[in-house]
Amino acid sequence: AQSVTQLDSHVSVSEGTPVLLRCNYSSSYSPSLFWYVQHPNKGLQLLLKYTSAATLVKGINGFEAEFKKSETSFHLTKPSAHMSDAAEYFCVVSVNTGFQKLVFGTGTRLLVSP
Amino acid sequence: EAGVTQFPSHSVIEKGQTVTLRCDPISGHDNLYWYRRVMGKEIKFLLHFVKESKQDESGMPNNRFLAERTGGTYSTLKVQPAELEDSGVYFCASSNTGDSPLHFGNGTRLTVT
Numbered sequence: 001a002q003s004v005t006q007l008d009s010h011v012s013v014s015e016g017t018p019v020l021l022r023c024n025y026s027s028s029y030s031p032s033l034f035w036y037v038q039h040p041n042k043g044l045q046l047l048l049k050y051t052s053a054a055t056l057v058k059g060i061n062g063f064e065a066e067f068k069k070s071e072t073s074f075h076l077t078k079p080s081a082h083m084s085d086a087a088e089y090f091c092v093v094s095v096n097t098g099f100q101k102l103v104f105g106t107g108t109r110l111l112v113s114p
Numbered sequence: 115e116a117g118v119t120q121f122p123s124h125s126v127i128e129k130g131q132t133v134t135l136r137c138d139p140i141s142g143h144d145n146l147y148w149y150r151r152v153m154g155k156e157i158k159f160l161l162h163f164v165k166e167s168k169q170d171e172s173g174m175p176n177n178r179f180l181a182e183r184t185g186g187t188y189s190t191l192k193v194q195p196a197e198l199e200d201s202g203v204y205f206c207a208s209s210n211t212g213d214s215p216l217h218f219g220n221g222t223r224l225t226v227t
Binding site: 036041042043044045046049090098099100101102103104105106107 | 155
Protein backbone atom coordinates (compact mmCIF):
# COMPACT_ATOMS: atom_id res chain seq x y z
CA ALA A 1 0.00 0.00 0.00
CA GLN A 2 1.09 3.54 -0.68
CA SER A 3 2.01 5.78 2.22
CA VAL A 4 4.00 8.89 3.03
CA THR A 5 5.86 9.86 6.17
CA GLN A 6 6.56 13.45 7.06
CA LEU A 7 9.51 13.44 9.35
CA ASP A 8 8.89 16.71 11.16
CA SER A 9 5.65 17.90 12.71
CA HIS A 10 7.01 21.46 13.06
CA VAL A 11 9.81 23.34 11.30
CA SER A 12 10.92 26.82 12.35
CA VAL A 13 12.98 29.09 10.13
CA SER A 14 13.87 32.75 9.97
CA GLU A 15 12.68 34.89 7.11
CA GLY A 16 15.19 34.77 4.28
CA THR A 17 16.69 31.40 5.24
CA PRO A 18 16.19 28.14 3.33
CA VAL A 19 13.24 25.84 3.93
CA LEU A 20 13.46 22.04 3.96
CA LEU A 21 10.38 19.92 4.66
CA ARG A 22 11.08 16.22 4.58
CA CYS A 23 8.93 13.44 3.16
CA ASN A 24 9.55 9.77 2.55
CA TYR A 25 7.18 7.61 0.56
CA SER A 26 6.39 3.95 0.28
CA SER A 27 5.00 2.61 -2.97
CA SER A 28 5.14 -0.65 -4.85
CA TYR A 29 5.38 1.17 -8.18
CA SER A 30 6.31 4.56 -9.53
CA PRO A 31 4.12 6.91 -7.51
CA SER A 32 2.38 10.19 -8.19
CA LEU A 33 3.49 12.52 -5.42
CA PHE A 34 2.23 15.95 -4.42
CA TRP A 35 2.82 18.69 -1.94
CA TYR A 36 -0.21 20.63 -0.74
CA VAL A 37 -0.27 23.68 1.52
CA GLN A 38 -3.00 24.88 3.86
CA HIS A 39 -2.98 28.42 5.17
CA PRO A 40 -5.11 29.15 8.24
CA ASN A 41 -8.84 28.88 7.55
CA LYS A 42 -8.19 28.17 3.88
CA GLY A 43 -8.53 25.14 1.67
CA LEU A 44 -5.72 22.92 0.55
CA GLN A 45 -3.74 24.32 -2.37
CA LEU A 46 -1.59 22.28 -4.71
CA LEU A 47 2.06 23.39 -4.61
CA LEU A 48 3.53 20.89 -7.02
CA LYS A 49 3.12 17.43 -8.51
CA TYR A 50 5.54 14.69 -9.54
CA THR A 51 4.47 12.19 -12.18
CA SER A 52 7.82 10.78 -13.43
CA ALA A 53 8.42 13.36 -16.19
CA ALA A 54 11.30 14.98 -14.30
CA THR A 55 12.83 14.29 -10.93
CA LEU A 56 13.10 17.98 -10.00
CA VAL A 57 9.67 19.55 -9.88
CA LYS A 58 9.11 23.27 -9.65
CA GLY A 59 5.98 24.55 -8.01
CA ILE A 60 4.32 27.79 -7.11
CA ASN A 61 5.73 30.49 -4.84
CA GLY A 62 9.34 29.40 -5.39
CA PHE A 63 8.97 25.91 -3.94
CA GLU A 64 10.47 22.84 -5.54
CA ALA A 65 10.83 19.17 -4.70
CA GLU A 66 13.19 16.45 -5.84
CA PHE A 67 12.11 12.86 -6.33
CA LYS A 68 14.88 10.47 -5.23
CA LYS A 69 13.96 6.88 -5.87
CA SER A 70 17.09 5.50 -4.19
CA GLU A 71 16.16 7.29 -0.98
CA THR A 72 12.37 7.03 -1.44
CA SER A 73 12.23 10.73 -0.65
CA PHE A 74 10.36 13.74 -1.98
CA HIS A 75 11.58 16.66 0.11
CA LEU A 76 10.20 20.15 -0.38
CA THR A 77 12.60 23.08 -0.49
CA LYS A 78 12.63 26.82 -0.95
CA PRO A 79 15.81 28.93 -1.07
CA SER A 80 14.48 31.83 0.98
CA ALA A 81 11.50 31.76 3.33
CA HIS A 82 8.94 34.51 3.39
CA MET A 83 6.57 35.33 6.21
CA SER A 84 3.65 34.38 3.97
CA ASP A 85 5.01 30.81 3.73
CA ALA A 86 3.89 30.10 7.29
CA ALA A 87 1.31 27.34 6.88
CA GLU A 88 0.85 23.60 7.15
CA TYR A 89 2.34 21.48 4.37
CA PHE A 90 1.22 18.01 3.36
CA CYS A 91 3.13 15.41 1.40
CA VAL A 92 0.66 13.27 -0.53
CA VAL A 93 0.74 10.13 -2.65
CA SER A 94 -1.97 9.12 -5.08
CA VAL A 95 -3.27 5.57 -5.14
CA ASN A 96 -3.03 4.72 -8.80
CA THR A 97 -6.66 4.03 -9.50
CA GLY A 98 -7.27 6.54 -12.28
CA PHE A 99 -8.65 9.18 -10.00
CA GLN A 100 -7.38 11.29 -7.11
CA LYS A 101 -7.63 8.96 -4.16
CA LEU A 102 -4.99 10.70 -2.11
CA VAL A 103 -3.08 9.43 0.91
CA PHE A 104 -1.87 12.31 3.07
CA GLY A 105 1.05 12.60 5.43
CA THR A 106 0.46 13.94 8.91
CA GLY A 107 1.53 17.45 7.91
CA THR A 108 4.40 19.76 8.80
CA ARG A 109 3.68 23.14 10.27
CA LEU A 110 6.13 25.74 9.01
CA LEU A 111 6.78 28.68 11.31
CA VAL A 112 8.60 31.71 9.90
CA SER A 113 10.03 34.29 12.25
CA PRO A 114 11.12 37.82 11.31
CA GLU B 115 -14.18 31.09 -11.72
CA ALA B 116 -15.75 30.43 -8.35
CA GLY B 117 -13.95 27.86 -6.26
CA VAL B 118 -15.28 24.94 -4.29
CA THR B 119 -17.69 26.20 -1.67
CA GLN B 120 -18.59 24.46 1.55
CA PHE B 121 -21.39 25.21 3.99
CA PRO B 122 -21.36 25.74 6.87
CA SER B 123 -17.83 26.75 7.72
CA HIS B 124 -18.37 25.69 11.33
CA SER B 125 -20.95 23.49 13.01
CA VAL B 126 -21.30 22.65 16.68
CA ILE B 127 -23.81 19.95 17.56
CA GLU B 128 -24.51 17.62 20.43
CA LYS B 129 -23.86 13.92 20.37
CA GLY B 130 -26.82 12.13 18.84
CA GLN B 131 -27.91 15.01 16.65
CA THR B 132 -27.87 15.10 12.88
CA VAL B 133 -25.73 17.37 10.74
CA THR B 134 -25.67 17.90 7.01
CA LEU B 135 -22.66 19.37 5.27
CA ARG B 136 -22.91 20.79 1.78
CA CYS B 137 -20.38 21.13 -0.99
CA ASP B 138 -20.74 23.08 -4.23
CA PRO B 139 -17.99 22.04 -6.65
CA ILE B 140 -16.55 24.15 -9.41
CA SER B 141 -19.09 24.33 -12.22
CA GLY B 142 -18.54 21.60 -14.77
CA HIS B 143 -16.42 19.41 -12.52
CA ASP B 144 -17.78 15.88 -12.72
CA ASN B 145 -15.48 14.50 -10.01
CA LEU B 146 -16.28 15.32 -6.41
CA TYR B 147 -14.46 14.03 -3.35
CA TRP B 148 -14.95 14.14 0.38
CA TYR B 149 -12.00 13.97 2.76
CA ARG B 150 -11.81 14.57 6.48
CA ARG B 151 -9.25 15.27 9.14
CA VAL B 152 -10.15 14.19 12.63
CA MET B 153 -8.24 15.80 15.48
CA GLY B 154 -4.58 14.88 15.59
CA LYS B 155 -4.79 12.60 12.59
CA GLU B 156 -4.00 12.81 8.92
CA ILE B 157 -6.46 13.82 6.21
CA LYS B 158 -8.27 10.75 4.94
CA PHE B 159 -10.30 9.95 1.85
CA LEU B 160 -14.01 9.31 2.39
CA LEU B 161 -15.54 8.89 -1.05
CA HIS B 162 -15.58 9.90 -4.69
CA PHE B 163 -18.43 10.78 -7.03
CA VAL B 164 -18.41 10.95 -10.79
CA LYS B 165 -21.45 13.02 -11.58
CA GLU B 166 -24.18 11.51 -9.39
CA SER B 167 -22.60 8.05 -9.11
CA LYS B 168 -20.48 6.89 -6.19
CA GLN B 169 -17.26 5.47 -7.62
CA ASP B 170 -15.50 4.63 -4.40
CA GLU B 171 -16.89 4.93 -0.91
CA SER B 172 -14.30 2.74 0.75
CA GLY B 173 -13.28 5.50 3.15
CA MET B 174 -16.70 6.05 4.70
CA PRO B 175 -16.22 5.14 8.36
CA ASN B 176 -19.63 3.56 9.06
CA ASN B 177 -23.31 3.64 8.16
CA ARG B 178 -23.92 6.80 10.17
CA PHE B 179 -22.45 8.68 7.21
CA LEU B 180 -24.48 9.20 4.03
CA ALA B 181 -23.27 11.12 1.00
CA GLU B 182 -25.42 12.14 -1.90
CA ARG B 183 -25.00 14.05 -5.12
CA THR B 184 -28.41 14.24 -6.67
CA GLY B 185 -28.31 15.62 -10.20
CA GLY B 186 -24.55 15.53 -10.26
CA THR B 187 -24.10 19.07 -9.00
CA TYR B 188 -23.75 19.84 -5.29
CA SER B 189 -23.18 17.13 -2.72
CA THR B 190 -24.28 16.64 0.86
CA LEU B 191 -22.72 14.60 3.61
CA LYS B 192 -25.04 13.70 6.44
CA VAL B 193 -23.94 12.36 9.79
CA GLN B 194 -26.74 10.72 11.76
CA PRO B 195 -26.45 10.32 14.69
CA ALA B 196 -23.25 12.23 15.31
CA GLU B 197 -20.68 10.84 17.75
CA LEU B 198 -17.82 12.58 19.54
CA GLU B 199 -15.22 10.94 17.28
CA ASP B 200 -16.80 12.55 14.23
CA SER B 201 -15.35 15.92 15.22
CA GLY B 202 -12.88 17.25 12.71
CA VAL B 203 -12.61 19.16 9.46
CA TYR B 204 -14.46 17.86 6.43
CA PHE B 205 -13.04 18.85 3.08
CA CYS B 206 -14.68 18.70 -0.29
CA ALA B 207 -12.73 18.78 -3.54
CA SER B 208 -13.57 18.67 -7.20
CA SER B 209 -11.77 18.07 -10.45
CA ASN B 210 -12.52 18.19 -14.14
CA THR B 211 -11.20 14.77 -15.07
CA GLY B 212 -10.25 11.76 -12.97
CA ASP B 213 -6.54 12.51 -12.89
CA SER B 214 -6.54 16.31 -12.95
CA PRO B 215 -5.50 18.20 -9.80
CA LEU B 216 -8.04 18.62 -7.05
CA HIS B 217 -9.49 21.97 -6.04
CA PHE B 218 -10.30 21.96 -2.36
CA GLY B 219 -12.86 23.94 -0.44
CA ASN B 220 -12.05 25.66 2.85
CA GLY B 221 -13.60 22.83 4.81
CA THR B 222 -16.34 22.52 7.42
CA ARG B 223 -15.15 22.29 11.00
CA LEU B 224 -17.52 19.97 12.85
CA THR B 225 -17.50 19.85 16.63
CA VAL B 226 -19.60 17.22 18.39
CA THR B 227 -20.05 17.86 22.12
